[in-house]
Amino acid sequence: MIEVRDIRKSFDGKEVLKGISTKYEKGKTNLIIGQSGSGKTVMLKTLLGVHTPDSGQILFDGQDYALLNVEEKREIRTEIGMVFQGSALFDSMNVEENIAFPLKMFTQKSDQDIKIRVQEVIERVNLNGANLKMPSEISGGMQKRVAIARAIVNNPKYLFCDEPNSGLDPKTAIVIDELIQEITHEYQMTTVINTHDMNSVLQIGEHIVFLKNGKLVWTGNSQEIMHTENEDIIDFVYSSDLLKEIRNFHNTKKI
Numbered sequence: 001m002i003e004v005r006d007i008r009k010s011f012d013g014k015e016v017l018k019g020i021s022t023k024y025e026k027g028k029t030n031l032i033i034g035q036s037g038s039g040k041t042v043m044l045k046t047l048l049g050v051h052t053p054d055s056g057q058i059l060f061d062g063q064d065y066a067l068l069n070v071e072e073k074r075e076i077r078t079e080i081g082m083v084f085q086g087s088a089l090f091d092s093m094n095v096e097e098n099i100a101f102p103l104k105m106f107t108q109k110s111d112q113d114i115k116i117r118v119q120e121v122i123e124r125v126n127l128n129g130a131n132l133k134m135p136s137e138i139s140g141g142m143q144k145r146v147a148i149a150r151a152i153v154n155n156p157k158y159l160f161c162d163e164p165n166s167g168l169d170p171k172t173a174i175v176i177d178e179l180i181q182e183i184t185h186e187y188q189m190t191t192v193i194n195t196h197d198m199n200s201v202l203q204i205g206e207h208i209v210f211l212k213n214g215k216l217v218w219t220g221n222s223q224e225i226m227h228t229e230n231e232d233i234i235d236f237v238y239s240s241d242l243l244k245e246i247r248n249f250h251n252t253k254k255i
Helices: 040-048 070-078 095-106 111-124 140-152 170-187 198-204 222-227 231-237 241-254
Strands: 002-011 014-024 029-033 055-060 080-083 158-162 190-194 207-212 215-220
Touching: 002 040, 014 040, 014 055, 014 190, 014 207, 014 215, 029 040, 029 170, 029 198, 040 158, 040 190, 070 080, 080 140, 095 111, 095 140, 111 140, 140 158, 140 170, 158 170, 170 190, 170 198, 198 222, 207 231, 215 231
Parallel strands: 029 190, 029 207, 080 158, 158 190
Antiparallel strands: 002 014, 002 055, 207 215
């Protein structure tokens, strides 16, 4: 679990995160949503340690990150897996080599053990037969699977995903959502997903944090978001006529 306590962050005198407190739960898909400029990207980067908060606490399973020494912080970082927007694969490496990269960088595993582990995650994300292909030779959806495999190859406690469906068609995006959720449950990771994809929100939003103007204004899950009376959520999530019809349909069924 990751706990955030009254986090504040400013840039050039402008406060971007305004006293946010929440918990990201283990074994659940925790989503951060909000409009552009809401602070969700800064929030994700602050959790990752890219930005240092001006005040407040970030606790990884009870450990206050700011109070850890250099070695303890390094240990936390080795327990983090990251799926970047656009996958961020190494163009000069094949699928196997991309996935093996964290193991070679951060562990003392033998080449044989690395090969075994890489094959395990290749099978887990359904990439059999693509081992020696280069990123340019596979589809966007397959590239995202490689990125997920690379993120989980070191058995992380914490998985961060930045817009994991960016650039994917709706059908492939659903498959990627389901894969992330399955892996989260299977490995009991604390998964935090920064997204603007409402299909993701409704499909895998087990714990959703909605930010507006740097403040946390709503927390709930995919079922609760369908019936909320929070005007900020309604304006954001149900911006299209189709989604408004879906919401009205669900509310009618509830009645």
